[in-house]
Amino acid sequence: xxxxxxxxxxxxxxxxxxxxxxxxxxxxxxxxxxxxxxxxxxxxxxxxxxxxxxxxxxxxxxxxxxxxxxxxxxxxxxxxxxxxxxxxxxxxxxxxxxxxxxxxxxxxxxxxxxxxxxxxxxxxxxxxxxxxxxxxxxxxxxxxxxxxxxxxxxxxxxxxxxxxxxxxxxxxxxxxxxxxxxxxxxxxxxxxxxxxxxxxxxxxxxxxxxxxxxxxxxxxxxxxxxxxxxxxxxxxxxxxxxxxxxxxxxxxxxxxxxxxxxxxxxxxxxxxxxxxxxxxxxxxxxxxxxxxxxx
Amino acid sequence: xxxxxxxxxxxxxxxxxxxxxxxxxxxxxxxxxxxxxxxxxxxxxxxxxxxxxxxxxxxxxxxxxxxxxxxxxxxxxxxxxxxxxxxxxxxxxxxxxxxxxxxxxxxxxxxxxxxxxxxxxxxxxxxxxxxxxxxxxxxxxxxxxxxxxxxxxxxxxxxxxxxxxxxxxxxxxxxxxxxxxxxxxxxxxxxxxxxxxx
Numbered sequence: 001x002x003x004x005x006x007x008x009x010x011x012x013x014x015x016x017x018x019x020x021x022x023x024x025x026x027x028x029x030x031x032x033x034x035x036x037x038x039x040x041x042x043x044x045x046x047x048x049x050x051x052x053x054x055x056x057x058x059x060x061x062x063x064x065x066x067x068x069x070x071x072x073x074x075x076x077x078x079x080x081x082x083x084x085x086x087x088x089x090x091x092x093x094x095x096x097x098x099x100x101x102x103x104x105x106x107x108x109x110x111x112x113x114x115x116x117x118x119x120x121x122x123x124x125x126x127x128x129x130x131x132x133x134x135x136x137x138x139x140x141x142x143x144x145x146x147x148x149x150x151x152x153x154x155x156x157x158x159x160x161x162x163x164x165x166x167x168x169x170x171x172x173x174x175x176x177x178x179x180x181x182x183x184x185x186x187x188x189x190x191x192x193x194x195x196x197x198x199x200x201x202x203x204x205x206x207x208x209x210x211x212x213x214x215x216x217x218x219x220x221x222x223x224x225x226x227x228x229x230x231x232x233x234x235x236x237x238x239x240x241x242x243x244x245x246x247x248x249x250x251x252x253x254x255x256x257x258x259x260x261x262x263x264x265x266x267x268x269x270x271x272x273x274x275x276x277x278x279x280x281x282x283x284x285x286x287x288x289x290x291x292x293x294x295x
Numbered sequence: 296x297x298x299x300x301x302x303x304x305x306x307x308x309x310x311x312x313x314x315x316x317x318x319x320x321x322x323x324x325x326x327x328x329x330x331x332x333x334x335x336x337x338x339x340x341x342x343x344x345x346x347x348x349x350x351x352x353x354x355x356x357x358x359x360x361x362x363x364x365x366x367x368x369x370x371x372x373x374x375x376x377x378x379x380x381x382x383x384x385x386x387x388x389x390x391x392x393x394x395x396x397x398x399x400x401x402x403x404x405x406x407x408x409x410x411x412x413x414x415x416x417x418x419x420x421x422x423x424x425x426x427x428x429x430x431x432x433x434x435x436x437x438x439x440x441x442x443x444x445x446x447x448x449x450x451x452x453x454x455x456x457x458x459x460x461x462x463x464x465x466x467x468x469x470x471x472x473x474x475x476x477x478x479x480x481x482x483x484x485x486x487x488x489x490x491x492x493x
Contacts, residue, residue, distance in 0.1 A: 010413045013433045013472045016306035017344045017378070039352035041304060041345070076390065076405060077346050078434065100410040100434070124411050231308075250352075257303050257353055258329060 004199055006207050007145035011125030014078070014100065015146035015209040018042055018232050022222065022253050023211075025049050025236040028067060029074040035239070038249035042078040042100070044234065045071045050107050050154025051237035051276065054288070060108045062090040068097055080127070085294050086112025088121070095124050101146070102126045106293035107153045107236070116294065119143030129213065131164045131291055133171030137192035137200070138295075140208055147206060149230070150291040151214015154237045156278035158215045158224065160291055165212055165228045175201035214291065217242070217275045219255030219268050226259035241276035248272055296486055299337040302327035303353040305345020305378060309471040314341075316476040319483045331362035339372040339486035342379030344433065344469055347404065350378055351392065360395070367397050372462040372485040380465040381436055388439070398463040399442025400455075406437035418456060418468075420449035422481040429475055430456065430468035438467060462489055 006012070021041025026032040032043050045063045053060045062083050072079050078100035083090035085104055090111075094102050104117050106129050119126040120143040129150035130136035136147045149168070151161030171190075175197060178186055183201055187194040199207055212230035216222050217238040225233055233256055235249075242248045251268040258264035286292070298314055300307040307327060314325040328334060340363075342350075354360060367373060375383040381404060383397040389404045407413070413433045420428045430451055438455045441447060449457035449466070457466040457478075464485065470478035 009472060010415055010431055010433055011410070013306070013431055013469060014410055014413065016309055016472065017346070017433060019306060019308065019345075020302065020304040021346060021349055036348060039349045041349045077348060078410065095411070098409040098411045253349065254353070254356065261329075 004195055004207060006140055007119070007125060007143050011145035012208050014125060015127070018078070018211075019209060020257055021232045022249070022256050023080065023232065023234045024239055024249060025234070026071060026240070027063075029070045031240055031245075032071045032075045034246050035249055036075045036077050038246055039253035040077060040249065041232065042080055043071065043075060044103060044236075045079055045081040045099070046107070049237040049240055050290070051156070051241050052154075053107060054154040054290075062087070062094065062108070065093065065097065068094075068099065072097070072099070082108055083117070084108040085110040086115050086117060088117045091117055091122060091126075095122050099124065104128050104144075106150055106290050110293050116142055127211070129291075129294065130168065132167040133175075133200075134190035134192045135295070136168055136206065136210075137190065137196045140206065141193040141196055144208065146209050146211060148211040148213040148234055149225075151212065151216075152281050152284075153214045153290050155215050155281055155284075156217045156238065156241075156276045157281050158217070158221045159281055161212050161214045161216065161225060162228065164214075164291075165225060165230060168210065169229045172200055172204060172206070176204045216252070217278065218272075219251045219265055222252045223255045223259040223265055226256060232256070237276055243273040248275075296321055296338045296483060297324045297326065297336060298483065298486060299326050299328040299334060299340045301340060301342045301350075301379075302329050303357070303359075304349045305343040306469070306471060307343045310341050310343050310376075313471040313476060313479045314483070316474070317480045317483050318476070319480065319487065321487075323483055329357075331358050334362055334366050337371065338490055339374070339482065340366060341482070342373065342375040342382055343471070344377035344379065347378040347381040347392070350382060354382070363395055367395075367462070370462055370489055372464065372482065372489050373397060374464040374482045376466050376469055376471065377433065377435060380467060383463060383465060385442065386440075398458065398460045398465055399445050400438050400458055400465065401440030402436045403439050404436050405434050407432060407435055410434055416451055418449055418451035420457060422448060422477060423484070426477060428470065428477060429473045431472045432468050435467045
C-alpha cells in the first residue's frame with residue numbers, strides 16, 4: 001500500500017470481511033456452536049474467559065490444542081486463538097493448527113516483557129490490542145493486520161475501551177492537521193514508525209481495520225463502540241458470563257449491525273436478563289489491570 | 296445511478312470505495328442498505344463478502360429474504376462476492392445451508408481451506424472484451440456446478456470464479472480489495488442497461 005510495509009492484503013482482507021460483526025470468546029465446542037448460531041462472525045478460542053483469568057490468577061496461556069481443534073471441527077466461521085505477548089512459539093503452533101487469526105493478547109500472561117512477536121514471519125494474520133495511536137502504529141509496523149482497543153478485559157466495564165478508542169481517533173484526527181515538517185517529531189513523540197505516521201496523516205484513518213474489545217457486556221456497549229468508530233467488536237466474558245448467553249449473543253449481533261438505530265437497539269435489548277457483573281476500574285490495583293501489559 | 300451495498304455485515308465499505316472509482320456515463324451514488332425499505336429506489340445491489348452464516352441470520356431477522364426475491368423479480372441486478380455468492384447460489388454445500396437460489400450454480404464453502412490457504416492470483420476474464428484481473432481469494436468458496444443458463448465470465452486455473460445469469464453476477468474472489476474498477480464498472484453497466492425508461 002503506497003510502498004508501505006504492512007500485513008498482506010489477503011490478511012487485512014479477512015479483517016475487512018469481519019466488519020460490522022461480533023467476534024465471541026469461547027472456551028469449548030458447545031459455546032462455539034451457540035456463538036455461531038447467534039450469528040458471530042468469528043470465534044476466539046481460549047482456555048478461560050478474561051473474568052475467570054482475573055479471578056483465578058496464575059499464568060494464563062494459549063488454549064489447549066485439543067480444545068482449539070474441537071472448536072475448529074464444530075464451526076464453519078473463522079476460528080481465532082490467543083497467544084501470549086512475545087510467545088512466538090505459541091503463535092507457531094497456532095499457525096500449524098491453521099487458526100484463522102492469532103490474537104497476541106494482553107489477556108494472557110506476557111512471555112516477553114520487551115518484544116512483541118514479529119508478525120511478518122507468519123502465514124496467518126495477527127490482531128493486537130492498543131490503548132492509543134502510538135501503540136497501534138507500533139503493532140501495525142510489526143505486521144498486525146487488525147487492531148483492537150484493549151479496553152479492560154473481563155471487567156464488564158466499557159470505560160477503558162471508550163478511553164482507548166477516543167485516544168486513537170483523536171490521535172488520528174490530530175495527525176491530519178499537522179504539517180509535513182511536524183510529522184517526524186510527532187513520530188518520535190508517539191514512538192511510532194514515521195512512514196505509518198505519514199500515511200495516517202494523509203489518509204485520516206489506519207491502514208488496517210480497527211475493532212473494539214475489552215468490557216463490552218450489552219448491546220448498548222457494542223453500539224457505543226461502533227458509534228465511536230469501531231468497525232466490529234470482540235465480546236469476551238460479556239456473553240458466557242451473563243445469565244442468557246444465546247439471547248445476549250444474538251442481541252449484540254443485531255445491535256452491531258444497527259448501531260445507529262436506537263429503535264432497533266431498544267427492541268433487541270428488551271428481553272435480556274442480567275448482564276455479567278461489572279468491576280469499577282478505578283478501584284482496581286495497578287497490577288490487576290490487563291491493559292498495561294504490552295507497550 | 297444509485298447502487299446499494301448490503302451492510303448487515305462484511306466488507307461493504309470496500310465495495311463503496313470500489314464504486315467511487317467507477318467512471319460510468321453518469322455519476323454513481325452508493326448507499327449502505329440495512330433495512331428492506333432502503334432497497335426501494337436502487338438500480339442495483341451488491342451483497343459483499345463477510346460470513347454467510349451471520350448474513351443469513353440477519354437477513355432472516357430483518358426480512359431480507361422476500362425483499363431480495365422481489366428485487367430480483369423486478370429485474371434489478373445483484374452482484375454477490377464470496378459470501379454474497381453463497382447467499383444467491385442455487386445450492387450450497389460444506390455444509391448445506393439455505394440460499395436465495397437466484398443463479399443456477401452450486402458452491403462449496405471454504406473450499407480452499409482456512410485463512411492460511413487464502414491467496415492472490417491473476418485470472419482471465421471476459422467482461423465486454425477479454426481482460427486479466429487481479430484476484431484476492433479469502434477463505435473462498437468454489438463454484439462446483441454451472442447450470443446451462445449461466446455464463447462463466449472469469450476463470451482461475453480453468454476453474455470458474457466469476458459467472459452471470461441474467462441480472463445476477465457472482466464472483467468467488469474480491470475485486471473490491473484491489474484498485475482495479477473493471478468488475479464494478481461492468482456491474483454498473485448492467486444496472487444502467489437494466490433500467491426501464493422513466
